[in-house]
Amino acid sequence: MGIFDRIILSIYTFFLAFLSIGVILLALQLIPIDAVWAGISRIYGQWEASLVGAVFLLVSVRLLLAGIRSRRGKSMVIHHTEMGDVQVSLRAVENLVEKTARHIHGVRGVDVDVTQGDHGLKVGIKAVVSLESNIPTVTAEMQAAVHKYIKNTVGVELADVKIVVENISNEFKARHRVE
Numbered sequence: 576m577g578i579f580d581r582i583i584l585s586i587y588t589f590f591l592a593f594l595s596i597g598v599i600l601l602a603l604q605l606i607p608i609d610a611v612w613a614g615i616s617r618i619y620g621q622w623e624a625s626l627v628g629a630v631f632l633l634v635s636v637r638l639l640l641a642g643i644r645s646r647r648g649k650s651m652v653i654h655h656t657e658m659g660d661v662q663v664s665l666r667a668v669e670n671l672v673e674k675t676a677r678h679i680h681g682v683r684g685v686d687v688d689v690t691q692g693d694h695g696l697k698v699g700i701k702a703v704v705s706l707e708s709n710i711p712t713v714t715a716e717m718q719a720a721v722h723k724y725i726k727n728t729v730g731v732e733l734a735d736v737k738i739v740v741e742n743i744s745n746e747f748k749a750r751h752r753v754e
Contacts, residue, residue, distance in 0.1 A: 580641045587634055653731060663729055665689045665696075672698055675724045679717045681708030683744040695734035696725075703742045714738045 600606045618624040653661050669687045676685040684703040689696055698721060704713050718736045725733055 580638065583634055584638055587631075587638065590631075653729065665691065668696065668698075668725065668729060668731075671725060671728055672700065672721050675721050676700055676702065676717050679713060679720060681705045681713040682717065686741075692734050695732055697735045698725075698733055698737070700736070700738045701741045702738055703744050704740055706743055706745050710740055714740065 597606070601608070601611060653663050669689045672689065673685055673687045676682055676687065681704050682702055683705055686701040688699040690699075691697075700717065700721070702714070702717065704710060717738060721736050722733050725731060
């Protein structure tokens with residue numbers, strides 16, 4: 576959940592707390608019922624009141640979706656131990672894959688996406704390789720290195736490691752002479 580959603584949630588929670596206090600005071604008969612009916616009759620037929628209600632409905636839907644989005648797919652349970660569960664976020668696995676792939680000779684750049692599949696983690700790598708590299712050799716080495724490193728570091732078998740070579744880097748490192 577982003578900072579904007581947190582600010583909206585704070586305002587929304589404050590409003591609901593204020594409304595809850597009103598309901599408590601009404602239930603304890605500390606507010607006369609005539610005052611409540613007078614307030615409700617003032618908003619009857621007012622389009623501004625419907626606008627406020629629509630805003631609160633949209634805020635409710637946004638916060639509900641933000642809560643669902645933040646729980647789905649963000650982390651995965653790796654091991655159940657007697658002391659508790661060990662969770663590693665998919666973003667952490669992405670960082671490990673990126674680190675491993677960048678250290679392969681001939682790889683100039685990578686973009687990594689890790690998703691939870693039915694049979695384990697699926698890794699997608701978009702790579703840029705150097706011009707002098709043998710692409711089948713580099714990609715096979717990258718797949719093997721990523722698979723081995725994630726298994727040894729995180730303790731998870733990868734279901735799939737797909738590599739797409741997006742570009743061939745034609746950059747060369749120029750050697751500068753110092754005189």
